[in-house]
Amino acid sequence: MRxxxxxxxxLLVWGxxxxxxxxxxxxxxxxxxxxxxxxxxxxxxxxxARKVGEVRIxxxxxxxxxxxxxxxxxxxxxVGEIRKKELVHWPDNLDxxxxxxxxxxVQKQIWSRRPMNQRHPDRRQKLWIDFVVxxxxxxxxxxxxxxDETRGEIRVTQxxxxxxxxxxxxxxxxxxxxxxxxxxxxxxxxxxxxxxxxPGPDPPIR
Amino acid sequence: xxxxxxxxxxxFLCGLIALTAFxxxxxxxxxxxxxxxxxxxxxxxxxxxYDRFRATFGSDEDLLLAVAHPDxxxxxxxxxxxxxxxxxxxxxxxxxxxxxxxxxxxxxxxAGAEMAPVVAPPLDDPELxxxxxxxxxxxxDLTGLFVSADRRVAGLLIEIEDRAGDERYRAAIIEAxxxxxxxxxxxxxxxxxxxxxxxxxxxxxxxxxDQRLLMPLAxxxxxxxxAFFFRNALGxxxxxxxxxxxxxxxxxxxxxxxxxxxxxxxxxxxxxxVLSLAVSVHLIQGWLDAPLAASERxxxxxxxxxxxxxxxxxxxxxxxxxxxxxxxxxMPAVRQFGVFAAFGVMxxxxxxxxxxxxxxxxxxxxxAALRSPQHRGIRRLLAGSARxxxxxxxxxxxxxxxxxxxxxxxxxxxxxxxxxxxxxxxSAPLHRxxxxxxxxxxxxxxxEFVAARRDGASLVSLAGVRRMAAFEQAVLxxxxxxxVGSIVPVLRQLQRAEARGEDLVLPDNERDVAYAFxxxxxxxxQDLIRKLIAPDFxxxxxxxxxxxxxxxxxxxxxxxxxxxGRRIFGDDYVVTxxxxxxxxxxxxxxxxxxxxxxxxxxxxxxxxxxxxxxRSLQLTxxxxxxxxxxxxxxxxxxxxxxxxxxxxxxxxxxSVIGLVVDDTIHYMTHYxxxxxxxxxxxxxxxxxAVGPALFLNNVVLVLGFWVGCFGSFKPTVxxxxxxxxxxxxxxxxxxxxxxxxxxLFHRRRTAGAP
Numbered sequence: 031m032r033x034x035x036x037x038x039x040x041l042l043v044w045g046x047x048x049x050x051x052x053x054x055x056x057x058x059x060x061x062x063x064x065x066x067x068x069x070x071x072x073x074x075x076x077x078x079a080r081k082v083g084e085v086r087i088x089x090x091x092x093x094x095x096x097x098x099x100x101x102x103x104x105x106x107x108x109v110g111e112i113r114k115k116e117l118v119h120w121p122d123n124l125d126x127x128x129x130x131x132x133x134x135x136v137q138k139q140i141w142s143r144r145p146m147n148q149r150h151p152d153r154r155q156k157l158w159i160d161f162v163v164x165x166x167x168x169x170x171x172x173x174x175x176x177x178d179e180t181r182g183e184i185r186v187t188q189x190x191x192x193x194x195x196x197x198x199x200x201x202x203x204x205x206x207x208x209x210x211x212x213x214x215x216x217x218x219x220x221x222x223x224x225x226x227x228x229p230g231p232d233p234p235i236r
Numbered sequence: 237x238x239x240x241x242x243x244x245x246x247x248f249l250c251g252l253i254a255l256t257a258f259x260x261x262x263x264x265x266x267x268x269x270x271x272x273x274x275x276x277x278x279x280x281x282x283x284x285x286y287d288r289f290r291a292t293f294g295s296d297e298d299l300l301l302a303v304a305h306p307d308x309x310x311x312x313x314x315x316x317x318x319x320x321x322x323x324x325x326x327x328x329x330x331x332x333x334x335x336x337x338x339x340x341x342x343x344x345x346x347a348g349a350e351m352a353p354v355v356a357p358p359l360d361d362p363e364l365x366x367x368x369x370x371x372x373x374x375x376x377d378l379t380g381l382f383v384s385a386d387r388r389v390a391g392l393l394i395e396i397e398d399r400a401g402d403e404r405y406r407a408a409i410i411e412a413x414x415x416x417x418x419x420x421x422x423x424x425x426x427x428x429x430x431x432x433x434x435x436x437x438x439x440x441x442x443x444x445x446d447q448r449l450l451m452p453l454a455x456x457x458x459x460x461x462x463a464f465f466f467r468n469a470l471g472x473x474x475x476x477x478x479x480x481x482x483x484x485x486x487x488x489x490x491x492x493x494x495x496x497x498x499x500x501x502x503x504x505x506x507x508x509x510v511l512s513l514a515v516s517v518h519l520i521q522g523w524l525d526a527p528l529a530a531s532e533r534x535x536x537x538x539x540x541x542x543x544x545x546x547x548x549x550x551x552x553x554x555x556x557x558x559x560x561x562x563x564x565x566x567m568p569a570v571r572q573f574g575v576f577a578a579f580g581v582m583x584x585x586x587x588x589x590x591x592x593x594x595x596x597x598x599x600x601x602x603x604a605a606l607r608s609p610q611h612r613g614i615r616r617l618l619a620g621s622a623r624x625x626x627x628x629x630x631x632x633x634x635x636x637x638x639x640x641x642x643x644x645x646x647x648x649x650x651x652x653x654x655x656x657x658x659x660x661x662x663s664a665p666l667h668r669x670x671x672x673x674x675x676x677x678x679x680x681x682x683x684e685f686v687a688a689r690r691d692g693a694s695l696v697s698l699a700g701v702r703r704m705a706a707f708e709q710a711v712l713x714x715x716x717x718x719x720v721g722s723i724v725p726v727l728r729q730l731q732r733a734e735a736r737g738e739d740l741v742l743p744d745n746e747r748d749v750a751y752a753f754x755x756x757x758x759x760x761x762q763d764l765i766r767k768l769i770a771p772d773f774x775x776x777x778x779x780x781x782x783x784x785x786x787x788x789x790x791x792x793x794x795x796x797x798x799x800x801g802r803r804i805f806g807d808d809y810v811v812t813x814x815x816x817x818x819x820x821x822x823x824x825x826x827x828x829x830x831x832x833x834x835x836x837x838x839x840x841x842x843x844x845x846x847x848x849x850x851r852s853l854q855l856t857x858x859x860x861x862x863x864x865x866x867x868x869x870x871x872x873x874x875x876x877x878x879x880x881x882x883x884x885x886x887x888x889x890x891s892v893i894g895l896v897v898d899d900t901i902h903y904m905t906h907y908x909x910x911x912x913x914x915x916x917x918x919x920x921x922x923x924x925a926v927g928p929a930l931f932l933n934n935v936v937l938v939l940g941f942w943v944g945c946f947g948s949f950k951p952t953v954x955x956x957x958x959x960x961x962x963x964x965x966x967x968x969x970x971x972x973x974x975x976x977x978x979x980l981f982h983r984r985r986t987a988g989a990p
Contacts, residue, residue, distance in 0.1 A: 082758070103754035110347020144747065153750060 054171075054194055061093045061164045062171060064189060071224060075213050082108045084184065085213035092229050093164035096206045098213075099184060101177065105155035109137045119208055125197035129170060129205075132193040133159070136172045139192060143174075158189065161206040165229040168202035170195045203228060237541065240590065241534045241597040248594055252587075256481050259488025266487055268447075269496040270407065270440045275883065277566040277823045282814075289686060289814045290398075292770050293777045296684055296815050299394040299431035301413065302673045306424040309365040309372075309387050314355055316425070317390045320416070324394055327412045329405040332763070334393040336368070336382050340761070341375050342729040349733030349755060354378065376740075377725040380678040380718060380781070389676040396433060410437045414665075428669035430680050432816050435656055438666045442948035443502045454506040454943045458513065461939060465932045466520065474595045475516035478588045482512040485587075486580035490572070499659075500569040500883060501576065503944060503952050508580040510940025511555065514898065514933050515548050515588030521929045523596055536601050537593045545589065547905045550849050551898035552585035554842045558894020561838035562887060565830045567823060570887060574834075577891070618927035618971065619920070625975035626916040629983075632976040636969065640865050643872025650871060653880035654824035655786030659949050670784055679718035679781040683794050684815030685711075685801060688775035690808055696753045696773050698746050701727060703805050704776060705742055710800040711780055716789055721779035723768040727752050782817070786880065787824040794818055824882065831886040838890045839864075842897050849901065850908070858977040859900045862969035866896055870962045879958070884951025888958050895937070895959075896966035899930050903974050915982035919975040927971065934967040 054062055068089040074081035075098075083100035102108050113130055120126030140155045160171040172195075176188040207225065211217050216224055240248055290296070303320060305313040318337035325333045339354040354371050355364070369387070372378055382391050394413075399405055410433065417427040458479065462472040483505050495501070522540035559581065562574025625632050657680070660667045674680040687704065689695060695704070701724070708724045711717055728740040730752045743749045753773055756765050769776045780797065782790060794813050801811030842863075847856045867889050879885060906926045911918040941963065944956025 080758075102758070103751070104758040106347045107755070107758060110345065110350075113346065153754065 054191055058167055058169060058194070061090060061095075061162050061167060061169070062160075062191060062194075064088075064090065064186070066090070067095070067097075070226075071214065073213050085209060087210065087225060090162070091164075093162050093167075094206070094225060094228050095163075096161045096209050096225075098159040098209065099175070099177075099186070100157045100159075101154045101184070103153050103155065105137050105140060105157060109133055109157075115212065119205070120201070123201070125195075125201040128195055128197065129201075132170075132172055132195055136174070136192045140174050158186070161202055161209060163199075163203055163206060163228045163230060167196075168199040168230065170197065170202060170205075199230070237538060237593070238534060241537055241593055245594050245597060248590065252481065252591065256484055259485045261488070262491040263484050263487035266491045267496040268440050268443045268502075269498045270436065272436050272439055272498065274495075274498045274568040274572065275500070275823070276568075276819060277826050278568065279566065279822075279826070282819060282822060285812055285814045286816075286819060289684060289777075292686075292775060293767055295396070295398050296682060296779075297396065297432045299396065299409075299413070299429065299433055300673055300677070300680070301392040301394060301417075302428040302430075302669070302677055303390045303392065304388060304424070304426045304428070304676070305390070306388065308383070308390055309368050311360060311362075311364055313390070314364065314368065315359065317392070318355070318359070320427075321392060323416065324392065324413065327409055329397050329399070329409045331395045331397050333395070334382075336378075336390050339378060339382055341371055341378075342726075342733045344733045344736045349730050351759075351761065354382075375729070377729075381721075384676045386676075391673075391677045394431075406433045407437050407440075410434055428672045430666065430670040430673050434666055438660070438664065439499055439949075442660070442664075443497055443499060446502055446947045446949075446952075447497065447505070449946060450506045450943055451509075453946060454509045454940060457939050457943055458509060458936065461932075461936050462517075465935075466524070468524070470595065470599060471520050471524075474520060474592050475513050477595070478516045478584060478591055479509040479512045481587050481591065482580055482584040483508045485583055486576055489579065490576050495572055498569045498572075499949055499952065500567075500573045500887075503947075503955065504573060504576055504580070506940065506943050507577060508584070510937050510943075511577070511581050511895070512584030512588065513936050513940070514551065515544075515585055516592050517933050517936065518544055518548060518902075518929050519588065519592045519596075521932065524602060526601075533597055533599075533601060537596050541589065541593055546849075547902050548589065549585060550845060551901050552581050554845045554897045554901065555894040556581040557841035557845060558838045558890055558892070558897075561834045561841060561890045564834045564837060566826050567830075567883070570827070570830075570883070573887070574890075614928055614931050615924065618923045618931070621927075621971040622920045622923035622975060625972050626919045626979050629976035629979040632972045633980070636865060636973050640868050643868045643875075646872035646875035647868070649875035649878075651788045651878070651880045652824060652828045652882075653786040653788035654820060654827075654882045654951075655784075655880070656820060657784050658786065659882075659951055661948065661950070664948070674784040679716070679783045681782040681784060681790065681817045682815060683780040683782055683790065683797065683813060683818050683821075685778040685780060685797060685811060685813050686775050687778065687801065687805055687809055687811050690810050692774055694773045695769070695776055696750055698743070698749050701742055701749050703809070704778075707778065707801055707804045707811075710804060711778065711797055714793060714796060716783045716785050716793060717780055718783060719781040721768065721777075721781070723756075723765075723776055726756070726765070726768065730755055787821040788880070790817065791821040791825055794821060827883060828881055828886050831881075831890060835889045835893070838893045842893055846897065846901065850904065854981060855904060855908075858974070858981060859897065859904060861977055862900055862973040863893060863897045863966065865969050865973060866962045866965035867893060869965050870958050873961065874958070879954055882951045882954075884949070884953075884955040885958060888955055888962065891955075892959050892962045892966075896962060896970075899934065899967060899970040900974055902926050902930060903970055904978070907975075907978055911982070915979050919979060923971065923975065930967060930970065934963050938963045 069086050070089055071087040072084055074084050076082065082102035082104070083098060086097045086099065088095040088097055100108055112133065116126050116130055136157055140157055144153060144155060156175050156177060158173050158175050162169050162171065171191055172193040173189055173191040175186050175190065178185045178187055207221060210225055211221050214224060301320070301324070303317055305316060307313045314337065317335050321333045321335045321337045324330055337355055340351040341354050342349050343352045355368055361367070372383060372387070379385055381393065383389070396406065396409055410429070413429055417429060455476065459472055459476060462475055466472065486508055487505060490501070490504070519540060522544060523537065526536050526540055556578035559574045559577040563571050565571050565574070657667055657670045662668070670680045687695070687707065704722065705724050708720050708722055711720050724742070727742055731743045731748065732738070732740055734752070743752050756769070759765060767777070782793065798811060798813055805811055843856060843860065846859045847853070850856055850859070870888060873879070874881065874885065903922060903926055907918055907922040910921045938960040941956045941960040945953050947953050947956065
């Protein structure tokens, strides 16, 4: 009898897992494996005093990844801020529109999972966004995660991929640079030095 | 004494001049208190609670500027509000200015609730007024603080910096604002300013103004009176020299003790001038009235001084004891007044008993007895009172007793009320402006309440929010409450914006409550939020706006709100009251309670002093009757005329008991010497002998006290007026009740004798 009651929930969990598997094609699997990530640089956003997350520059094998780890009680508000910036940088851009749609879906999914009990020790909603530029791929992955926090230092303990997008390489490469510039407050040569050469050919300017 | 009047005269005068010069230097340095600190009682728990409140929520000393404009919500009116907001924000020491022009509302945005300006650009939009009206209709919480209900008066809330140790910047801000207010403006446009800082500033300014006015006025009044009564230059100069030296020494000592003048001690100089006259008047009157036979200078002076030393010392002692009983007050200003008035009175005895004889020793004794028409008139009046008292003692007792009984009936009508705004005269800008703001915007006073969980845990829970909302509604139901500022209206606006609804409702489940507080935690306007709730959400502030009422209403209102809080929040929470206005209300109650014990102490000390003087229980009892009667009458008068018992008027009984008893001491001392078995004859003789000096002394005291009626503060005006009235009634009692009682006392003793 109990199994019957739990059936819809089990189906939902299975469905979510199946969807995550669906969104990750096998060819991208190496670039999604964060087990051996090397953190090159990291900074709190928007500032150390009022942080809602952090932006990291990672080396994942040959890929360069700019990873945004959001951990905030007001994720919808932070996603709203990302939306504003995205629309400024990418007006009327289909890739940006798809990215924002996916980001909102993930945010809502995480929101729906928040605990009902207000006394829960950690009510922060945690969302990750990876802009990945690999030698043979450029894509955006979004998901949820769990973490440990020791003296303000974040360690991701569990990652769940929820959305995977393969927009134009131009969009991924440029947005990766924009996010880095905005988070680290650098531009020009300093930005190039921070990121290093991105793998793969530069896409033609359109 | 003989040495002092002969070879010691010059060294004495040199020493006196040197010491007076020393104290004069310090007296000239007496400052005026700018923060009214000494008007607050020192109750550690109250101070600690208020300090904690300010540390958590910031200062509650914001200023409020009202801008009246016939077309406030049209472009011109809103432009004026915006211009004033910008200009005031630029004044040094102003932290922030909140007004319609920069106020924010919470609206639904793409990502949920977000802030939007109440007055959104473009500001030259012809539809601006309509847009702002719509926003105000949608956000009723803005009405009261930022705009009046009729939309003709705007409120600018001015938050000033908290610069510890800097006593000048507040005054500079207020002066800058007053200059702004004084600028010429279009017809129908006016500006009004109020706030605790303005009150402190104006009180300091009025104290300084009163010092400049009352001191010269007191000197002029005393000089005129002395000249009128004595018709003699020495009769003017010697008493004025005694009062001058006494005042200078006392003020110098006051400064050396590290004190500054406040609304209460501002009365010290004129009161001391009056109190220090008695000894001089008695000595000079005695010197002038002495038999012509005693014409040798020193003998004549010694003949006058010796019989007066003892009664004058006791008179000074009882007066000083009356004032010193004020040390039981918990208000530093009242304690300072009591201590230094007592010091001044004893000092005046010492100076009067030395300087006057020394001064007289330089003069040739009068060759003819002083006779003047006014003295004849006074003597006729005195003879009439002596005759009435000795022939109809029971009638006198009955009439005065009936008046006392009537006064006692009226006594319960006296209201314990301190109203800081109405302390000032109607013409005072603060009085006018505060009542204007009170009538048009939110209440000008604020009672502060803080709710917290007893276990120190967070208030973030559905039950916590519901309790806060219930408390808010209970507070609003009280008369005189015009609004409640708290986190509750913010939560309602947040919920409306998050739910994209129209109704201002609170979150109705734990998750939404928690998220609302999450939004508050992440909001950019942290300074504003921190004024309403502690950073860790463990305590919430309720800023209860109250009409410009006195403490007679505010104190029970605060108690009733506290009772509501304890009932609504329950045992798991603790609700406390604090804030500048609440402190005043509590201080007022404490002050009156302290004055009752102070008066009891004064009466006890005076009784002991009289008992020591007469060494007779019966005479001590008789001496008390004519002195308690006038105080009861004054209390009755206060009840009949609706004069409140406040900081100033609460001091009257304790201050005056020691003063009015002086006349009785003089009268009874002389009577006991004059009594030779015929009380009627002794009364006639005593009234004729001491009556003129008592009359003159009382007229001097009364008019001297009444100089204070030209002061700027109603409590000090009432103190002066009623103290004078008490002196008059006390003289009447001494001329009628004292002899009537003595008559009956000796009749009874004669009748009981074998």
